[in-house]
Amino acid sequence: MDKTILIVEDQDDLRLLVRLSLKSLGRVVLASSAVQGLALVRAEKPDLVTLDVWLGKGDSGLDVCRAIKSDPETRHVKVLLLSACGQQSDVEAGLAAGADRYIVKPFSPQGLAEAAATLLAAA
Numbered sequence: 001m002d003k004t005i006l007i008v009e010d011q012d013d014l015r016l017l018v019r020l021s022l023k024s025l026g027r028v029v030l031a032s033s034a035v036q037g038l039a040l041v042r043a044e045k046p047d048l049v050t051l052d053v054w055l056g057k058g059d060s061g062l063d064v065c066r067a068i069k070s071d072p073e074t075r076h077v078k079v080l081l082l083s084a085c086g087q088q089s090d091v092e093a094g095l096a097a098g099a100d101r102y103i104v105k106p107f108s109p110q111g112l113a114e115a116a117a118t119l120l121a122a123a
Contacts, residue, residue, distance in 0.1 A: 002026045003120050006046040008037035008064065009082070010056045014105075018050055018082070021109035022116050034059035038067055041074050047123040048116060053083035053094065062097040069098030078119040082107065 003026030009015040031037035034055045053061040068074045081094040086104035094102040
């Protein structure tokens with residue numbers, strides 16, 4: 001059975017890059033906001049969510065991650081946070097929010113695909 005990957009990214013070009021990097025790993029679903037992302041998590045029950053930390057207006061990726069991990073229906077979903085913020089405190093905040101992995105932008109598409117494949121294998 002194909003794995004489902006939800007990409008939540010507010011920037012079109014980055015959403016495309018992540019989609020192209022991960023499309024060989026399963027079915028890809030796209031969201032451009034925290035609200036849309038959470039709705040798709042509940043509707044699609046993805047195996048993996050790649051989540052930008054800064055999503056523009058509204059909730060942050062950390063808020064979305066906490067919501068995913070605190071809901072008994074979705075807490076099993078693997079979350080991979082992507083962020084331009086790479087200080088140790090940023091990484092710790094992401095992991096404390098429940099992320100399974102934290103990758104700093106700019107990232108290598110191959111590195112992203114490898115990290116996602118590892119998380120999907122554990123899903």
